[in-house]
Amino acid sequence: MKTWVLCIIYLFIGLPFLSAQNIVTPNAIDNPIHRQYSGKIVFLSQPSDSQQIAASDFIDSFELKEGQPLAARFFLANSLTNYLHQLDQTLSVEQLIQNGNYQFSFYVDNKLIYTENLTTGAGTVQSKNQWTQFRIPLISITNEDSWGRFLWGRFYYGNGGSDALFGGKHLLKIEVRPYLKTVNGIKTGTVIASGELNFSTPVIQLTAKQIALQVIQPGSNWPLSKEPLNRKKIEELNKRIAEKRFKNITSIAVIKNGKLLLEEYFNEANRNTLHDTRSVGKSFASTLTGIAIQDRYIKSENQSLKDFYELKKYDHYDVQKDSVTLKNLLTMSSVFDGFDFDSDSPGNEENMYPTANWVQFTLNLPVDRNKRNGEQWNYFTAGVVLIGDILHQNVPGGLETYADQKLFHPLGIRNYKWQYTPQKVANTAGGLQLNTLDLARYGQLYQNKGKWNGKQLIPQSWVTKSFTNYFPENEHNKGYGYLFWRELFTVNGKNYEAYACSGNGGNKIYIFQELPLVIVITATAYNQSYAHSQVEKIVTEYLLPALLNP
Known part of the structure; x- marks a missing residue:
């Protein structure tokens, strides 16, 4: 009898590791606060450690003002991958992660303002397979590197949130569901977490x-x-x-x-x-390349890097580097393993800036075996550095003088x-x-x-x-x-x-x-x-x- 009652209690509080439907093992729900708030989104005005968090840390009202942070903590009954598995039990863990994530819906005064299917690349594999609670910054004074901050920005500044929440008191509600891309379109599950916050913004008097x-x-x-x-x-x-x-x-x-x-x-x-x-300056590199071709200091945008550099002298030489053209760099479609929108990419611009020689950094990069020159667009700042260096080495007086004489001065x-x-x-x-x-x-x-x-x-x-x-x-x-x-x-x-x-x-x-x-x-x-x-x-x-x- 006790065992039967205990099982009912476990099912009621949603301990995920008892589910026979799970495809991965999520973190155990052993925190009393988590058990109490399972399926809820709570809001905080200060950073908090998940192990030390108390109900007294949660806020039910928030006033928007300069320098005031806002974060949300999600308490789930299961991990994302297991929720996605419930939507399609034929897919592997890898397929679920590649095709699904959280769907966020923002309501103001009970009116749906914005819904976003979080890009499948947001979040780590571990967080999707294991996490049953997590915190995301919404309004951050430290510019935390979090998809949550960017999600809030898209809702608030780009998709009607600021208008809906402006001027006085409002009720903000957030709902989270799992979603999965399928051949028939987007499939969404039921709400797995939701929360409400009394949100107020000051009324500004203007002249x-x-x-x-x-x-x-x-x-x-x-x-x-x-x-x-x-x-x-x-x-x-x-x-x-x-x-x-x-x-x-x-x-x-x-x-x-x-x-x-x-x-x-x-x-x-x-x-x-x-x-x-x-990066507006990148377009000027394109302009100066066109002028240099007109002046015959460069033959055409179809010239290859091997015409300008001894590529075998650099690290990770690959024959594919020989065929990288100026056009590939101008269209961000070279085989270099560089993508600024991927923080793990070797050629990410943030890896370039601390180095002593940006051209050398770029030419030392490996190639991405999944790419072919000219076929796949990946935003690649380091490639534009090569364009500038090639111009500098081939136009009279160097790049800066040439730009002044041929572009800025005439304009x-x-x-x-x-x-x-x-x-x-x-x-x-x-x-x-x-x-x-x-x-x-x-x-x-x-x-x-x-x-x-x-x-x-x-x-x-x-x-x-x-x-x-x-x-x-x-x-x-x-x-x-x-x-x-x-x-x-x-x-x-x-x-x-x-x-x-x-x-x-x-x-x-x-x-x-x-x-x-x-x-x-x-x-x-x-x-x-x-x-x-x-x-x-x-x-x-x-x-x-x-x-x-x-």
């Missing part, structure tokens, strides 16, 4: 000046546009920037039909501010700042600093098919190649050209294609293909999960509607 469309000041060196603009939309945008619902935005400029239509600055930036645009750009590699070569991987209107000049050069003031600075054919998509859409991008990202914006059911320079923090230069538009947005949301999603929202929900429906 009319903070909201008003900013007047373009004299001395821009641009012809001014007289085309209509939906001022109300821009004022709504300015209001959200002032309220910090769009964070760290420093400037916005719009060029329409070659004329300056909108120029606005925020967060202490101004017309003379040199913005650290990070009328006088005030700019490079970052440098350890070898004192201008860094084409990122960090080039320009002001907003000069970034717009660069974008308009491409809108003009490479021509500026009647002179063809870049071959029109190179612009066409740069704005050609070489890859199918994937989870990381909608396409990629010669160090330019392909973007699609949907407004009123219609898609608008643009090619973009893009940099960490939310720095963008958009060159639209069917519209006579260049949009520049600068921001300092470096390493923040919301950096790019909030910019996409700004363009989709405010700028394009203001321009298309004046």
Whole structure:
């Protein structure tokens, strides 16, 4: 009798190791707090150790303010892999991990705001097979390297969370389910954890000046546009920037039909501010390559690395390195084992920066046997360092002088700042600093098919190649050209294609293909999960509607 009662109790509290359906052995649930809160999500305002955690650590209300962290702890009755196994018992552990993860649903005031199927690469194998409880930061003041922080950023800044939770008191609810990719689509299980939090945000009082469309000041060196603009939309945008619902935005400029239509600055930036645009500088490497080919200092983008380096002198020589072309580097599709979006990749850019010679680091990398040159896109900053080095070695006066003479000076750009590699070569991987209107000049050069003031600075054919998509859409991008990202914006059911320079923090230069538009947005949301999603929202929900429906 006692044994029977004990079994019922165990089943009630959900001890997973008793389940005959498990495919892996999860961690035992031996913590009284875990047993009490199994199937619950609790919230914390301070870091906590899972072994020392007490119910008194949990919070039921939270006020959003600067410097205040927020985390969630999940108490599950089983591990993720076992939940996925319940969805399809024919798959192996490896197949379950490769095709499934957690699905998160965010509700505000009982209304579903955002649902995301967490990418299958998020989380470790151990966490999926064994963990029955875990903590994720939602709002972090230390920028913890966690998928949870980025998930919150996508919900809050990119998918309606900030609007739903703004101004006063609200009820935030999070539900978690397992999901599995199948041949018939996404299959989801029942809710395995949920939690509620009373969430409040302060009401910010703004002045009319903070909201008003900013007047373009004299001395821009641009012809001014007289085309209509939906001022109300821009004022709504300015209001959200002032309220910090769009964070760290420093400037916005719009060029329409070659004329300056909108120029606005925020967060202490101004017309003379040199913005650290990070990887926007990669696109400049593409530009200079096209100019160097036009000037015949480089034969073509189809030249191989073996034309520029004695590859056998470097580590991990492989015959496949001989056939890596400049085009492979321009399109991020070489066989080097390097992928910046994978922290375990040998060629991840974070492994390069501490080294004494970035070119040597790159050429020493092994090849990835699963790749073929030109076939698979993997974002690879180190490859752009090679492009810069090749340019530096082959153009007269070196890369920096050549760029000034052939690009910046003809565009009328006088005030700019490079970052440098350890070898004192201008860094084409990122960090080039320009002001907003000069970034717009660069974008308009491409809108003009490479021509500026009647002179063809870049071959029109190179612009066409740069704005050609070489890859199918994937989870990381909608396409990629010669160090330019392909973007699609949907407004009123219609898609608008643009090619973009893009940099960490939310720095963008958009060159639209069917519209006579260049949009520049600068921001300092470096390493923040919301950096790019909030910019996409700004363009989709405010700028394009203001321009298309004046």
